[in-house]
Amino acid sequence: MKAARFHGKRDIRIDEIPEPTVGPSQLKIKVAWNGICGSDLHDYLAGPIFSPQPGKPHPLSHEEPPVVFGHEISGTIVELGPDVDTNTFEAGRHVVIDAVVGCGTCSQCSLGLKNLCATLGLIGITGWGGGLSEYIVTDQRNVHVIPDSIPLDVAACIEPLAVAWHAANRANFQPGMNVLISGGGPIGLFVLKVLKARGAGKVYVSEPSTQRRNRALAHGADAVFNPLVSDVFSQVIAFNEGAGVEIAFECAGITPSLDNCLKCTRSRGTVCIIALWENEGTLNPNVLVFGEKVITGSACYVQCHPDVIAAVADGRINNVADLITRRIGLKDVVELGFEALVNDKENQIKILVRPA
Ligand SMILES: [Zn+2]
Ligand SMILES: [Zn+2]
Missing domain, CATH: 3.90.180.10 (Medium-chain alcohol dehydrogenases, catalytic domain)
Structure with missing residues (x-):
């Protein structure tokens, strides 16, 4: 063959x-x-x-x-x-x-x-x-x-959806939470679909590509930002009634994206890194100290396929x-x-x- x-x-x-x-x-x-x-x-x-x-x-x-x-x-x-x-x-x-x-x-x-x-x-x-x-x-x-x-x-697409589903689990996502997705590539968009299927409140997507921002809007994003031309933190605060988000998903794999995730997450919120980074990044640990914020990673998935298959079958993920x-x-x-x-x-x- x-x-x-x-x-x-x-x-x-x-x-x-x-x-x-x-x-x-x-x-x-x-x-x-x-x-x-x-x-x-x-x-x-x-x-x-x-x-x-x-x-x-x-x-x-x-x-x-x-x-x-x-x-x-x-x-x-x-x-x-x-x-x-x-x-x-x-x-x-x-x-x-x-x-x-x-x-x-x-x-x-x-x-x-x-x-x-x-x-x-x-x-x-x-x-x-x-x-x-x-x-x-x-x-x-x-x-x-x-x-x-x-x-x-x-x-x-169930396999990459399982990656997104696992990330939501790792971040202790709960229905009603407001979320930032930094990076609107394939994984960012699959995270968006999973979060909406699981009852997210507002989901914001930060992504430089116009086409990808438009796709994010078409798939349920409540607002999209271009991080190259606007300050993502002020945008999130403006759209999110003055507060940070409960969870930020880092799906771009570069330091400016991680910075935005850390900044836009409210106190005691969670930043979940899904991207595979090609280079080392930097972060300011004081952002974690004074906000009592949590950073976690998310690797592949474990025991997510049954949940994803059910959600695709019943149309929650459509x-x-x-x-x-x-x-x-x-x-x-x-x-x-x-x-x-x-x-x-x-x-x-x-x-x-x-x-x-
Ligand atoms: Zn893969
Ligand atoms: Zn082993």
């Missing part, structure tokens, strides 16, 4: 590889759609960062480059291993994949926090095949059946297809996929690839 494999920086190739075969507790899934993620872009532009280095196999997958890419996966079950739970899974059912793989034995895994595993692995980044190929085999623990009412293209800005075939994954996400940030949010 054909697969898009990451060989190294700016080197993704369509290779012919053997079709995978199911192990005892695995499912073979025919991939319907796979979304390209911001972390894939980090690897593509400057990697290997998250995927294994040449000569240094990942401790859990034991794989090194080239690895099949793609972790935002929807598809259809075509084959079940002999030990798979047939009450949950059957051939023909539509599924999505939880890409997070823990070792199962470290202290974090023992607490049920596989996303914080000391040797964290991710399907489609650190090994185990990926969604940018016709088929993938995955352990049943990482597979979630979805109702047929969720279209498979929308289903490919209009996701509008964030899918392009659908392409595997042969175009570099030119119309990765390169488009690098060069056309204004217009591209989520690009989906149909591998076969």
